Amino acid sequence: MIVEDLPRHACIELLARTRLGRLACAQNQQPYVTPFFFAYRLEALYSFSRLGQKIAWMRSNPLVCVEVDEIETPHSWSSVIVSGHYEELPPTPEGEPERKLAYSLLQERPVWWEPGYAKTASREGPLELVYFRVHATHISGRTARP
Amino acid sequence: MIVEDLPRHACIELLARTRLGRLACAQNQQPYVTPFFFAYRLEALYSFSRLGQKIAWMRSNPLVCVEVDEIETPHSWSSVIVSGHYEELPPTPEGEPERKLAYSLLQERPVWWEPGYAKTASREGPLELVYFRVHATHISGRTARP
Numbered sequence: 001m002i003v004e005d006l007p008r009h010a011c012i013e014l015l016a017r018t019r020l021g022r023l024a025c026a027q028n029q030q031p032y033v034t035p036f037f038f039a040y041r042l043e044a045l046y047s048f049s050r051l052g053q054k055i056a057w058m059r060s061n062p063l064v065c066v067e068v069d070e071i072e073t074p075h076s077w078s079s080v081i082v083s084g085h086y087e088e089l090p091p092t093p094e095g096e097p098e099r100k101l102a103y104s105l106l107q108e109r110p111v112w113w114e115p116g117y118a119k120t121a122s123r124e125g126p127l128e129l130v131y132f133r134v135h136a137t138h139i140s141g142r143t144a145r146p
Numbered sequence: 147m148i149v150e151d152l153p154r155h156a157c158i159e160l161l162a163r164t165r166l167g168r169l170a171c172a173q174n175q176q177p178y179v180t181p182f183f184f185a186y187r188l189e190a191l192y193s194f195s196r197l198g199q200k201i202a203w204m205r206s207n208p209l210v211c212v213e214v215d216e217i218e219t220p221h222s223w224s225s226v227i228v229s230g231h232y233e234e235l236p237p238t239p240e241g242e243p244e245r246k247l248a249y250s251l252l253q254e255r256p257v258w259w260e261p262g263y264a265k266t267a268s269r270e271g272p273l274e275l276v277y278f279r280v281h282a283t284h285i286s287g288r289t290a291r292p
Contacts, residue, residue: 022213024170024177031170031177033213035225067168067179079181 001075006141011080014068014141015040021068023047023134025057025086032057038066038134039105045082045134046102055130058086064134073146080141082134089131102131147221152287157226160214160287161186167214169193169280171203171232178203184212184280185251191228191280192248201276204232210280219292226287228280235277248277 006014018040024033034054038045045066049055058064062085069079089099152160164186170179180200184191191212195201204210208231215225235245 020217022168022170022179024168024172024179024211026170026172026175026177029172029175029207030209030229031172031179031211032227032229033168033170033177033179033211034227035213035215035217061175063176065170065177065179067181069181071166071181081178081180083176083178 011141024065043136062086078143083138084134084136157287170211208232224289229284230280230282
């Protein structure tokens with residue numbers, strides 16, 4: 001197996017065609033990582049989440065890291081790592097354009113969890129969805145082939 | 147879709163049957179997350195890695211978080227999150243029993259990257275593999291069904 005750095009354009013292409021990643025945040029030296037769905041555009045990853053630990057931590061410390069991979073076989077895989085910072089897209093008049101952009105990007109392909117969120121809301125009462133984006137400050141990747 | 151907490155025994159079962167997870171560490175409030183392969187035993191996740199950023203950061207700050215999931219369909223998935231701390235298994239006489247345990251656990255099912263590591267070593271010269279385990283201090287999970 002040969003492991004090499006993934007060229008930047010290939011990192012971008014992988015981010016653009018992938019929807020599922022893992023998002024890590026940290027508080028007081030304790031990291032926290034969860035799966036999340038996103039849409040990539042112009043060095044930013046757009047997403048949304050229920051209000052919970054992840055959002056609380058990213059509001060407190062906006063430094064985040066995203067990992068996205070494609071594992072075809074044990075010896076043929078690619079992994080991209082994005083370091084960046086969290087930016088919330090609030091439901092305010094000023095934030096509305098970016099929020100609409102996020103929504104339209106996420107609508108381009110089916111968003112896995114959104115119908116689930118909506119139904120969960122109807123079972124458990126009102127549900128606050130937080131829209132946000134991760135601004136990429138550093139993108140790198142590695143790829144392996146047999 | 148109904149989202150529920152995953153009972154502890156189900157979290158443990160998922161960890162025991164899975165090999166691929168994502169490991170997050172942090173340094174100076176900046177998180178970092180990478181895919182990794184592991185074997186679970188008695189509230190610990192055993193693994194190995196090449197010497198690099200991940201190992202350097204975990205040596206500096208042993209607080210880590212591991213995420214492991216099984217996504218069958220968009221509305222049928224489980225995700226387990228383990229908070230814990232990093233412990234290195236050094237190649238010393240004192241560390242040898244735990245290191246051997248790690249090796250035997252990882253050998254029980256094919257370890258995806260180890261042959262790759264070995265071949266990479268032969269191409270690029272000596273390769274230092276660091277064996278370690280993550281002691282789980284908190285395990286939680288969520289599961290979704292339609």
